[in-house]
Amino acid sequence: MKCRCGRKAIYHRRQSGQYLCAVCFSKSIQKKFRRTIRKHSLVKRGDNIAVGLSGGKDSTVLLHLLHDLQKRRPFSLEAIIIDEGIAGYRDTTIEVxxxxCSLLDINYTIFSFHQEFGITLDDTQPGVSHCSYCGVFRRYLLNQKSRELHFDKLAVGLNLDDEVQSILMNLLRGDLFRFGRTGPYYKESPQFVPRIKPLREISEKEVMVYAVVNxxxxxxxxxxxxxxxxxxxxRDFLDRMESKRPTTKYSLLRSYDRLFPYLQDQLTADVARCERCGEPTVNTLCKACKMLEDITDTGQ
Ligand SMILES: [Zn+2]
Ligand SMILES: [Zn+2]
Known part of the structure; x- marks a missing residue:
């Protein structure tokens, strides 16, 4: 199969039926990325942006795309790397x-669960999903450190698959508060550094292909x-639907985005300060402090 430019196609985009060569594929991803940014005004001139970088494909591709974007508009870019303390796994991803960062000449700072909370993820007790600890502590640190280091925005590598999974999960769980917080941007509040998700219209598979061809x-x-x-x-359910109807995920995201402004008005809760650490929360204790308390209680 040939790309419309005459080169050999390396990718078939089922949603549009297009066959794309490496060059046209990359251009289409860069264009989609810039369109998402423009549509929701995610990056403004002079912004000071931190990328939450893991070394995995999503955040690394995001770092490269944002770095390329700097050639078009001036803003500053750094990376924050979180070390969760997962033996034999995190060390290699941090290295990558x-x-x-060194390749692109981007400054980075590493913060670890061990140094900030006195625990590593390997310390948490079995029975409770490590992923829920990990997610809470990571979000906590990324927000706290972005704020302390005076970043205007925190860019995270969530892709289309991550987003539609979260939307559907929160809806099926009846967690409308979180359902209302899966949008492309958040209203600013002094304690929360706005999180931006410039990859949210690009599928996991296409992020992977982009990393490979580049x-x-x-x-x-x-x-x-x-x-x-x-x-x-x-994930399995959405993948099955998508294989029958290739626009399922994107349609779900688009429907959500149209609802998002209404959700923002209806579902926002008053943000208070955590009694223990002062970080933002809607309860007396923030989730991270609550989890740390549970870990200490069980450990005794
Ligand atoms: Zn081409
Ligand atoms: Zn707290």
């Missing part, structure tokens, strides 16, 4: 993350803690 070094190792069972079920 740091390598990419020779971007990413870490492919899979976290030893299996992902949440509920998320796996939703």
């Amino acid at each position: 993350a740091a390598k990419n 020779n971007i070094e990413v870490d492919h190792s899979v976290c030893p803690y299996a992902s949440e069972a509920f998320r796996s079920d939703i």
Whole structure:
């Protein structure tokens, strides 16, 4: 098969029926990325942006795309790397993350669960999903450190698959508060550094292909803690739907985005300060402090 430009096609985009060569494929991803940014005004001139970088494909591709975008509009870019303390897994991904930063001449800072909370993920007790600890502590640190380091925005590598999985999970769980917080941007509040998700219209598969055709070094190792069972079920369901109707995921995201402004008005809760650490929360204790308390209680 040939691309419309005459070169050999390397990718078939089922949603549009197009066959694309490496060059046209990459251009289409860069265009989609810039369109998402423009549509939701995610990056403004002079912004000071931090990327939450793991070394995996999503955040690494995001780092490269944002770095390319700097040629078109001036803003500053750094990376924050979180070390969760997962033996035999995190060390290699951090190495890859740091390598990419050096290659692009981007400053980075590493923060570890061990240094910030006195625990590593391997310390948490069995029975409770490691992924829920990991997610809470990672979001907590990324927000706190972005704020302390005076970043205007935190860019995270969530892709189309991650987003539609979360939307459906929150809806099926009846968690409308979180359902209302899966949009492309958030209203600013002094304690929350706005999170932006410029990859949310690009599928996981296309992020992967982009990394490969652009020779971007990413870490492919899979976290030893299996992902949440509920998320796996939703992922399988969405993948099955998508294989029958190739626009399923994008349509779900588009429907959500049209609802998002209304959700923002209806579902926002008052943000208070955590009694213990002062970080933002809707309860007395923030989730991270609550989890740390549970870990300490069980450990005694
Ligand atoms: Zn082409
Ligand atoms: Zn707290």
